[in-house]
Amino acid sequence: MSAYEKLKRATEKGLHICVGLDTDKDKIPAHLLSTDNPMLEFNKVVIQNTFEDAAAYKINFAFYESEGIKGIETMIGTLKLIPDSILVIADAKRGDIGNTSKKYAQSVYDYYKYDSVTLQPYMGYDSVSPFLEYKDKLNFILSLTSNPSSNDFEKLNLSGGRFLYQEVIAKINEWNKFNNCGIVFGATNSDELKLNMNNLKNLPLLLPGVGAQGGSLKSIVDLFDNVDYHDYLINISRGLLYVDDSYNFGMQIKSKLIEYNNLIKSILNS
Amino acid sequence: MSAYEKLKRATEKGLHICVGLDTDKDKIPAHLLSTDNPMLEFNKVVIQNTFEDAAAYKINFAFYESEGIKGIETMIGTLKLIPDSILVIADAKRGDIGNTSKKYAQSVYDYYKYDSVTLQPYMGYDSVSPFLEYKDKLNFILSLTSNPSSNDFEKLNLSGGRFLYQEVIAKINEWNKFNNCGIVFGATNSDELKLNMNNLKNLPLLLPGVGAQGGSLKSIVDLFDNVDYHDYLINISRGLLYVDDSYNFGMQIKSKLIEYNNLIKSILNS
Numbered sequence: 001m002s003a004y005e006k007l008k009r010a011t012e013k014g015l016h017i018c019v020g021l022d023t024d025k026d027k028i029p030a031h032l033l034s035t036d037n038p039m040l041e042f043n044k045v046v047i048q049n050t051f052e053d054a055a056a057y058k059i060n061f062a063f064y065e066s067e068g069i070k071g072i073e074t075m076i077g078t079l080k081l082i083p084d085s086i087l088v089i090a091d092a093k094r095g096d097i098g099n100t101s102k103k104y105a106q107s108v109y110d111y112y113k114y115d116s117v118t119l120q121p122y123m124g125y126d127s128v129s130p131f132l133e134y135k136d137k138l139n140f141i142l143s144l145t146s147n148p149s150s151n152d153f154e155k156l157n158l159s160g161g162r163f164l165y166q167e168v169i170a171k172i173n174e175w176n177k178f179n180n181c182g183i184v185f186g187a188t189n190s191d192e193l194k195l196n197m198n199n200l201k202n203l204p205l206l207l208p209g210v211g212a213q214g215g216s217l218k219s220i221v222d223l224f225d226n227v228d229y230h231d232y233l234i235n236i237s238r239g240l241l242y243v244d245d246s247y248n249f250g251m252q253i254k255s256k257l258i259e260y261n262n263l264i265k266s267i268l269n270s
Numbered sequence: 271m272s273a274y275e276k277l278k279r280a281t282e283k284g285l286h287i288c289v290g291l292d293t294d295k296d297k298i299p300a301h302l303l304s305t306d307n308p309m310l311e312f313n314k315v316v317i318q319n320t321f322e323d324a325a326a327y328k329i330n331f332a333f334y335e336s337e338g339i340k341g342i343e344t345m346i347g348t349l350k351l352i353p354d355s356i357l358v359i360a361d362a363k364r365g366d367i368g369n370t371s372k373k374y375a376q377s378v379y380d381y382y383k384y385d386s387v388t389l390q391p392y393m394g395y396d397s398v399s400p401f402l403e404y405k406d407k408l409n410f411i412l413s414l415t416s417n418p419s420s421n422d423f424e425k426l427n428l429s430g431g432r433f434l435y436q437e438v439i440a441k442i443n444e445w446n447k448f449n450n451c452g453i454v455f456g457a458t459n460s461d462e463l464k465l466n467m468n469n470l471k472n473l474p475l476l477l478p479g480v481g482a483q484g485g486s487l488k489s490i491v492d493l494f495d496n497v498d499y500h501d502y503l504i505n506i507s508r509g510l511l512y513v514d515d516s517y518n519f520g521m522q523i524k525s526k527l528i529e530y531n532n533l534i535k536s537i538l539n540s
Contacts, residue, residue, distance in 0.1 A: 022369075034413075040327060060366075060370055060373075062364075062370045062371070062372075062373035062374045062377065063370075063373050063438070064374040065373070065374065065377040065381075065382060065383070066374070066376040066377040066380075068342075068377070068381045068382075069342055069343065069346075072339055072342055073339065074337075074449075076339075081416070093365060093366050093390070094332075094363070095363060095390065096332060097415065097416060097417040097483070098417065099292075100330055100332045100333075101290070101332070102332075103330075103333050103335070103336040104332045104334035104335065104336070106336040107332065108335040110336075111336060111337070111338045112338075120363070120390045120392055121364065121422075121425070122391065122392040122415075122420025122423060122424065123391065123411060123412070123415050123418060123420060123422075123423075124389055124417065124418075124421065124423055125418060125422055126418055126419040126425070127417060127418050129421060141494070142392060142393070143395075145367065145393050146367060147368060147394065147396050148394075148395055148396055149393060149394025149395040149397060150284030150393060150394060151394065152391075152393075152394030152395055152441060153391060153392060153393075153394055153434065153437065153438065153441075154392065154394070156391070156428055156429075156434070157428065157429040158426055158427065158428060158429060159426075159427040159428065159429050160427075161429075164423065164426070165360075166522075167423065167426065168271040168423065169295065171422060171423075174478040182502060186278075192362060193525055202436060208367075213367070223501040235350075244522040265370065269392050269463075
């Protein structure tokens with residue numbers, strides 16, 4: 001199944017929440033800390049309790065790389081726990097000159113066998129093109145991010161009148177020859193998202209920033225109500241993973257995810 | 271020794287070549303392929319033959335990550351082979367929202383214990399600040415890169431009249447409170463480098479792109495002749511690593527590096 005088919009399979013069921021596995025060993029429930037691999041045990045419980053209601057999973061590389069080789073082993077172990085029918089995004093924010101990006105693409109797509117990746121746009125087309133050659137994958141390129149410092153460069157005005165992030169969106173549309181590009185747009189920027197809905201040309205969207213970063217789920221989903229735009233994923237990490245630290249944390253995460261799904265359904269069906 | 275002290279130690283000796291360990295298992299001499307870890311054996315020979323004449327080493331993460339866990343083990347093994355007095359740069363092009371960049375910084379600086387890193391500027395200050403908190407390290411932030419597609423965004427005109435990459439340089443100077451920022455400037459852009467020498471404010475420079483990417487060593491070094499700017503590293507990867515594939519490739523690499531150093535000295539002392 002291609003990455004896009006996996007995405008479609010979820011969104012056609014009305015599922016839009018991407019579960020962000022930003023697994024922080026300092027935040028996981030204490031009773032797991034005596035196990036051989038607490039991060040992997042935590043992810044196992046999260047996945048067992050969310051796979052029926054999640055639209056996708058996003059694995060944040062930094063949280064695994066910071067643990068070195070053991071962290072990489074945890075990432076590999078985690079990937080094995082996710083059903084093959086669910087889209088899995090490598091949140092790695094990669095991007096470099098062509099021959100180097102080719103190696104990063106081999107790492108993400110050939111070695112780990114992810115369905116999808118997040119990419120940096122700064123260095124331009126040849127820095128993302130080795131990823132785009134994988135036609136069955138889905139390459140989410142940053143346009144406007146969810147962090148406060150997105151003001152520093154992304155929101156700068158270009159001489160032609162557009163903001164930099166809008167120029168990036170225009171370029172992503174040019175680069176989308178194989179229909180395997182997507183756009184990262186921070187959910188903290190719901191005003192800008194509203195203004196740019198037409199520029200996004202129905203490309204798959206990855207919308208991080210709901211919850212801990214201050215983005216409101218309702219204000220984002222409202223924008224997709226009564227419009228013909230369905231390929232979007234709203235990532236939630238901290239707002240799901242750490243809702244509870246009891247022995248029952250898995251059930252609590254499941255309940256929270258269902259609560260989010262019900263909120264989305266209530267908005268879209270209203 | 272701080273990263274800056276290591277850099278200074280090299281440049282005060284007139285050494286400016288950074289040896290880029292973009293070790294590609296498809297390009298290393300055939301006689302190494304029967305060893306247990308050909309990439310590590312190759313790096314060992316390279317380091318043994320260059321450590322006396324190299325200003326620094328730059329390890330390109332993509333070439334190791336593409337080999338998975340074995341590649342990470344090769345990276346760790348390689349780091350152990352480099353004398354502690356020499357600056358080692360993690361060419362990882364990292365950058366993400368604050369809590370994630372903090373984890374990337376832990377990976378590069380706490381786990382691997384690199385002296386230095388390359389960073390993406392696109393997401394702005396809070397995406398690099400967790401790295402800047404490591405005061406004894408050296409954080410090279412991309413401004414104008416060496417690849418052809420640097421035209422796509424980096425050379426766009428902002429409404430104020432500057433190019434985007436110039437705005438990035440200005441911001442890096444603002445962010446340099448702990449004197450631990452550097453700038454990546456592609457050696458393929460020698461005209462732009464000349465025009466911006468004053469804007470760079472003597473910050474440490476990492477200049478990739480000489481050799482395989484078309485940048486000329488002479489045209490770069492000419493810019494530093496008779497000016498009071500000494501903290502610069504010219505990275506050469508493919509133009510050193512693959513000059514020879516015989517049993518004597520180590521000696522050939524050593525000769526080539528000395529040849530580069532002599533060219534630099536002849537320009538600076540002319």
